[in-house]
Each structure stands twice: as C-alpha cells, then as structure tokens.
Amino acid sequence: MNTFKLKIIASNRIFFDGEAQSLVVPHIDMGLEGFLAHHENCVLPIETGEMKITDADGKVIEAFVGNGFLEFLDNTAMLVCISAELPDEIDERRAQEAKERAEEEMREKHSQLEYYHSQANLSRAMERLKIKNRHKI
Secondary structure: OOOEEEEEEEEEEEEEEEEEEEEEEEEEOOOEEEEEEOOOOOOEEEOOOEEEEEEEOOOOOEEEEOEEEEEEEEEEEEEEEEOEEEEHHHHHHHHHHHHHHHHHHOOOOOHHHHHHHHHHHHHHHHHHHHHHOOOOO
C-alpha cells in the first residue's frame, strides 16, 4: 500500500501526525486538490473548507480546515493552518452566532477592509455549520 507521511499543525494543536493514503484539501485557485503517495513537490495555499484524510488503515477522516498552506516534499506533506476541527468538535451554537454577527457587520457601512474581514468570518462560520450539519448523528 502506498502511503505518505502527513502532519497537520493547527494553531492550537497537532491535528494529525501519521501515515496517510490520501489527502484532499480546499485550494484557493483550484477548488479541491488531492494528494496521493509520491505526489510532485509543491507548496500551495489552503482555503477554509472541508478536508478529507484517508489514513494508512483506510479510515476516512473528514474535518473543517482554516486558511493555511501545505508543503509536499519528498513524500512528506505538512499542512499548517489556523484551525482544524472534527465535526463533533464544532460548536454549532457558536458557529451560528458567528455567522449572524458577520452578516450584521456586512450590512453596516464600513471600510472595504472591514467588509472583507466580515466576509471571511462569514465564510468560516458557514463552512463550520455545513460540515457540522452534514455529520450530525
């Protein structure tokens, strides 16, 4: 079985550290980007969204990932991101409140920079809610 070393470092913890068969992450320019063993060397920006990891045992791990970057070098991938959360770690109430707060901020007249900041906050909150709702038991 072909695997590669994968380490995912979020701002508050090491989210994953082990062997993986595949990794799919949201890429800023291309939508989703997939990685398998022996992928070409590259560095790319990661966008807020859902990532999927298939570990060495074939278990699929779906999670929210915040902005960051991924480096794939010599069959080793390192992803550094702002946040990485499993669906059961997402606080739905908090994400809903963040969504409502960002929507309100976008309705107010602010500078263009503040508008884009609110837009990014809204995007993160909506992605968290989407992932949480898709994985409800």
